[in-house]
Amino acid sequence: MSSRTLPLLFINLGGEMLYILAQRLRAQNTPADKAKKVMNDIITTMFNKKFLEELFKPQELYSKKALRTVFDRLAHASIMRLNQASMDKLYDLMTMAFKYQVLLCPRPKDILLVSFNHMDAIKDFVKDTPNILSQVDETYQQLVEMYTPLSSGEFQLIRQTLLIFFQDMHIRVSIFLKDKVQNSNGRFVLPTCGPVPHGTQVPGLIRLFSCTGEEVTRLQFNNGGNYTAALREGSFETFGDRVTKLGTNMYSVSRPVETHMSGTSKNSAQHTKINTAPNPLAKEELNLLAKLMGGLEIQKLGNADSGFRVNLFATDEEEEEALITRPDELSYGVINIQATKDQQANAELAKIMGEFTESGDQSPSASSKGDDLLAMMDGL
Amino acid sequence: MVMIFSSLRLTADHPLPFQQTAVFERELCKMYHKEKSIQIKNSASALYNNLSVLRIAPRRLTYFTVVHANVVNMVSASWDGLNYSHRQLQSKEPNVATSTSLIMQVAFCVLPSRDLLVVTSQKGIQIYESDGSIMVYWHALDTSDAPTAQAVFARGISAVWDNYICVGVSSGAILVFDVPSKGSNITLSEVLEEHKEPITDIASECSGSQECIADLVSADDGGNLCVWKSGKEFQLLNKIPGFDMSCSSVKLWKGIVVAGYGTGQIHLFEAVTGILHAEVNAHARWIYSLDIAPFSGLLLSAAEDSLVRVWHLTVTPETNSVEVAHLHNECVTDTQICGAKFCDGDGYAFAVTGYDLSEIIRYTQL
Numbered sequence: 001m002s003s004r005t006l007p008l009l010f011i012n013l014g015g016e017m018l019y020i021l022a023q024r025l026r027a028q029n030t031p032a033d034k035a036k037k038v039m040n041d042i043i044t045t046m047f048n049k050k051f052l053e054e055l056f057k058p059q060e061l062y063s064k065k066a067l068r069t070v071f072d073r074l075a076h077a078s079i080m081r082l083n084q085a086s087m088d089k090l091y092d093l094m095t096m097a098f099k100y101q102v103l104l105c106p107r108p109k110d111i112l113l114v115s116f117n118h119m120d121a122i123k124d125f126v127k128d129t130p131n132i133l134s135q136v137d138e139t140y141q142q143l144v145e146m147y148t149p150l151s152s153g154e155f156q157l158i159r160q161t162l163l164i165f166f167q168d169m170h171i172r173v174s175i176f177l178k179d180k181v182q183n184s185n186g187r188f189v190l191p192t193c194g195p196v197p198h199g200t201q202v203p204g205l206i207r208l209f210s211c212t213g214e215e216v217t218r219l220q221f222n223n224g225g226n227y228t229a230a231l232r233e234g235s236f237e238t239f240g241d242r243v244t245k246l247g248t249n250m251y252s253v254s255r256p257v258e259t260h261m262s263g264t265s266k267n268s269a270q271h272t273k274i275n276t277a278p279n280p281l282a283k284e285e286l287n288l289l290a291k292l293m294g295g296l297e298i299q300k301l302g303n304a305d306s307g308f309r310v311n312l313f314a315t316d317e318e319e320e321e322a323l324i325t326r327p328d329e330l331s332y333g334v335i336n337i338q339a340t341k342d343q344q345a346n347a348e349l350a351k352i353m354g355e356f357t358e359s360g361d362q363s364p365s366a367s368s369k370g371d372d373l374l375a376m377m378d379g380l
Numbered sequence: 381m382v383m384i385f386s387s388l389r390l391t392a393d394h395p396l397p398f399q400q401t402a403v404f405e406r407e408l409c410k411m412y413h414k415e416k417s418i419q420i421k422n423s424a425s426a427l428y429n430n431l432s433v434l435r436i437a438p439r440r441l442t443y444f445t446v447v448h449a450n451v452v453n454m455v456s457a458s459w460d461g462l463n464y465s466h467r468q469l470q471s472k473e474p475n476v477a478t479s480t481s482l483i484m485q486v487a488f489c490v491l492p493s494r495d496l497l498v499v500t501s502q503k504g505i506q507i508y509e510s511d512g513s514i515m516v517y518w519h520a521l522d523t524s525d526a527p528t529a530q531a532v533f534a535r536g537i538s539a540v541w542d543n544y545i546c547v548g549v550s551s552g553a554i555l556v557f558d559v560p561s562k563g564s565n566i567t568l569s570e571v572l573e574e575h576k577e578p579i580t581d582i583a584s585e586c587s588g589s590q591e592c593i594a595d596l597v598s599a600d601d602g603g604n605l606c607v608w609k610s611g612k613e614f615q616l617l618n619k620i621p622g623f624d625m626s627c628s629s630v631k632l633w634k635g636i637v638v639a640g641y642g643t644g645q646i647h648l649f650e651a652v653t654g655i656l657h658a659e660v661n662a663h664a665r666w667i668y669s670l671d672i673a674p675f676s677g678l679l680l681s682a683a684e685d686s687l688v689r690v691w692h693l694t695v696t697p698e699t700n701s702v703e704v705a706h707l708h709n710e711c712v713t714d715t716q717i718c719g720a721k722f723c724d725g726d727g728y729a730f731a732v733t734g735y736d737l738s739e740i741i742r743y744t745q746l
Contacts, residue, residue: 001482002531058529152642153578153601153626156666157531163426163735164449164482183714190686190714200644201661206704208658221706224687227664
């Protein structure tokens with residue numbers, strides 16, 4: 001649908017990822033310098049110039065699988081390591097958080113304010129590092145240029161595209177359940193009270209006019225809710241009060257990060273296979289992956305002191321348990337990228353090809369390397 | 381059908397501040413009650429007007445269609461509530477094995493000679509027999525002229541007069557198809573180029589027997605409305621400018637255009653003159669669907685705010701007056717509604733769909 005959705009999806013999911021990692025690094029008492037290095041490395045990778053250029057090009061949304069792979073790679077852009085179960089949980093939290101924000105946005109245009117909230121927080125993470133800061137500032141400019149001229153209808157199309165991406169995801173998030181913004185069936189609470197969106201009137205009034213334009217009658221009706229007038233509008237510039245709290249950091253030391261896996265299988269079993277069919281356009285996804293992997297230095301984990309593992313669960317046992325008991329339909333089918341010293345994009349892609357030649361259906365009519373890879377990936 | 385409500389009118393001579401008015405309509409009796417829902421195979425996607433209903437009286441059946449990404453879920457429900465059968469249609473270009481194409485809207489088109497099902501997607505327009513059994517026509521959208529950043533899709537579907545089906549496109553164009561009384565020899569008769577923004581919805585009245593001055597209205601993402609008279613060459617009768625806010629759903633009844641907007645407002649205009657007859661602050665969020673029961677003048681509105689509202693419209697051509705009365709609210713808890721339609725011409729029953737919901741919720745009058 002909208003070809004301008006991907007940058008917003010990436011930046012908001014990336015922002016949530018940083019909130020969660022920052023909280024886990026603190027919870028694990030990671031030394032300050034190591035924690036800072038992890039955050040800086042990930043943010044540098046996220047805002048890599050070539051990568052963002054690719055991202056901001058008008059294109060259809062990537063498949064769930066490809067996007068998950070991008071975030072896997074991003075999470076491993078530093079000396080930090082995550083096991084499969086922790087990575088799964090991280091991704092669940094990121095996606096449910098952004099789904100919540102998209103649903104609760106009063107107006108479709110407010111998704112941009114949510115994105116700015118994430119950007120503001122990222123800027124704060126790197127405020128002491130000028131070279132990364134300038135990358136972040138440039139991205140603000142790109143966001144303003146690309147999105148502020150869009151009409152309300154175009155924003156709604158972006159929102160509808162995002163909602164299709166998040167369709168049928170009902171993973172329960174502990175912090176949402178505690179705050180009563182999510183029900184025990186995984187669905188978000190949509191209140192029928194509070195301020196109406198900017199530009200909307202509180203429902204309840206019927207005005208009838210004569211042919212000459214004079215108001216002749218006013219009628220009131222019961223709106224069935226408890227609404228109040230709209231708040232002031234948030235800032236759509238590179239700085240300013242965004243007004244909305246959606247997209248700000250909801251985690252803190254006292255509010256840990258947990259998910260529930262049970263009870264979600266019923267709904268997730270209805271996942272349709274839209275994103276798993278081979279798609280010629282998904283060659284673009286591979287280009288993005290190649291740029292991400294090829295242009296960046298992969299951290300070597302030779303020295304036991306420099307690399308360390310982050311656990312999204314309270315104990316190692318819990319993490320192992322989570323991996324074993326994760327329902328099949330919730331697996332992301334991620335392509336396992338082994339970190340190697342080889343920095344050439346082609347060589348890495350070739351390695352992936354090599355790793356997966358046993359499995360999957362090879363499309364006999366594929367005419368390019370992209371099609372072969374896709375066919376193999378989809379066979380996983 | 382008995383409706384009991386009370387309200388006090390405030391005239392323009394004695395306006396009272398909003399806070400002081402203690403006037404509310406009281407529903408002395410609940411007008412509708414919830415029936416058993418129909419389960420569907422997938423959840424509904426967040427798309428405008430995402431529910432279409434076709435009542436087949438001779439077979440005592442009603443068909444419902446709901447869009448989920450690139451799939452149309454069709455359910456056929458018998459009136460005795462005992463039999464349900466399901467069918468799914470995928471949006472696919474014929475002869476192309478792989479294509480991911482999201483569907484924007486699906487609607488039944490009722491013509492005097494036949495009923496058809498129209499599916500509009502990013503790739504083009506498919507027309508099926510009303511039971512979804514056979515595809516009778518395929519029209520591919522031309523993606524070459526669109527600037528790369530612009531989304532290309534078809535959206536907005538209506539049957540008009542005896543033999544036309546009109547479909548809107550993201551460029552603002554409206555494709556007019558000439559439909560024979562049977563067979564697949566459907567042809568593109570005309571392209572109406574008046575709108576400059578993507579079409580959101582199209583509606584008609586007076587198909588077949590009745591004569592109307594205006595029989596078609598189209599709406600776009602800028603809130604602009606065009607009023608047309610159908611024929612071998614369609615005539616543009618009027619253009620009602622928008623206010624930079626998308627009009628997501630539109631209806632035409634007794635020469636009155638009923639338009640629902642992203643601000644949650646509903647406006648009623650006289651189609652041919654553009655005179656604004658009524659303005660309703662109807663919903664707290666974006667309106668996704670409007671429907672009218674033509675025999676009773678009942679209006680149904682549904683929005684992202686979880687509410688479905690039933691109104692009554694009175695149009696008196698002699699005095700050129702239009703009245704709107706609010707009758708009923710239904711709250712579908714924690715659901716952003718994306719489709720709401722009456723199941724019959726009197727508005728005795730209506731059905732509702734919501735984002736992420738795998739059921740069609742039904743309500744009937746008490």
